[in-house]
Amino acid sequence: MNRNSNAYTFIFAIVMVLVVASVLAFTATSLQPIQNENVRQEKMQNILRTVGVEVERAEAKENFDKYIKQEIALRADGTADESVDAFKVDLAKELKRPVDKQIYPLYVAEVEGEKYYIIPLRGSGLWDAIWGYISLKDDVNTVKGVVFDHKGETTGLGGEITKAWFQQRFEDEKIFDSAGNLVGVSVVKGYGGGNDKDDNAVDAISGATITGDGVTNMISERLKHYLPYFEEQTDMKVAVK
Template identity: 70%
Template sequence: MEEKSVNKTNTNGYTFLFAVIMVLVVASVLAFTATSLQPIQKENVRQEKMQSILATIGVETDRAGAQELYDKYIVEELTLDENGEAIEGTDAFQVDMAKELKKPVSDQVFPLYVADYEGKKYYIVPLRGNGLWNAIFGYISLKDDVNTIKGATFDHLGETPGLGAEITKEWFRESFEEEKIFDGSGNLVGVSVVKGDIDPSDKDDNKVDAISGATITGDGVSDMISERLKRYLPYFKKQTDIKVAIQ
């Protein structure tokens, strides 16, 4: 009796082997691609960070021009300890705020950027806090009285589009401009995002109008501004050229 020849490509073993080989090939290609793109991704993040810092003082730029303008207008990068003393040998730009906030305050470091733009001095403070679903973060710049806000930028990891995600919009960011962070007695109170009849022209009330339907995100913005800024009070109190009386 003549035996029928078996086509090995139709066997289960061959199919399994082929699948394993394809998985390994695809995984290798993806790993190689991810590794290859890492330097580009890191550079994009670095440039976007420069863009955000510059935007707080009114300097808008694309990623390609960020480095040049950053080098032009950011005249000092400081890393401070909880007493407001500069820490030598540290790179403020490389400080990971997410990691810092997991530490006790006494172990944290506090990056600070000093800008000179159009003959005026600005102090730029990184912000990070909690929104409704995930972290919110950004930068806020203070004029040389360290009381008046020049500008702010905000971003998030997972706020709801049309609600909490509105913190990234220009109209919301602009509402912080010229607001004061100290009350009339010289106490740091930050700027609160609140519902109600807010007069946008009153820049001494320490308040901006809330985003409709985004109360928790707004509270997160309020909390992170006051919490982060108060960490810089020891440094600001040491500066003899600051014009405002700080309690």
């Protein structure tokens, strides 16, 4: 075939595209198990961070098994579904299902003799999904810690929800108000409450009102689904606001 012909150029281009596509597909398939394991380990790290356990990724599995005593997949009525692996529940998919059909993962941790309940979160920010975890102390009211992440919030604005200085604001905040209503923790623009841990609010990030509202809504919306379980496990008598 004439190497200077259009036909040769066209065929050569097709062959090269197929070769490159095959190499990329093979590489992606080969790396998938490693990528999946990295995601698993990062998830374990984030869950542990909410209860004050900071570990390297390589140590995540060992410490997760050490501190997480239960992984429970809850139905909407607060009962456990033993057929579901709580760790594998994908909240992005669950949120597309009717509320009464969703599965609600719960992790029970024990650190230095203290018990904590860790709840996965997912909601919407300004541009895309936001998610994270919130841990509650044994009173099921006081926040031990939080971890937040996002898909596409603006760097320096909404993206600041991933920063330690913002997440630390939630520590020791209460999720129930003085009347026993579940209100979560609100991210409030122009907050003037100082270090008040009983007002169910923290200071917002300047210039990130919509992302802050997303965090507020995400916390209260997810937490309310766990009330049936907590009421069954404790003597809680609360209203849901």
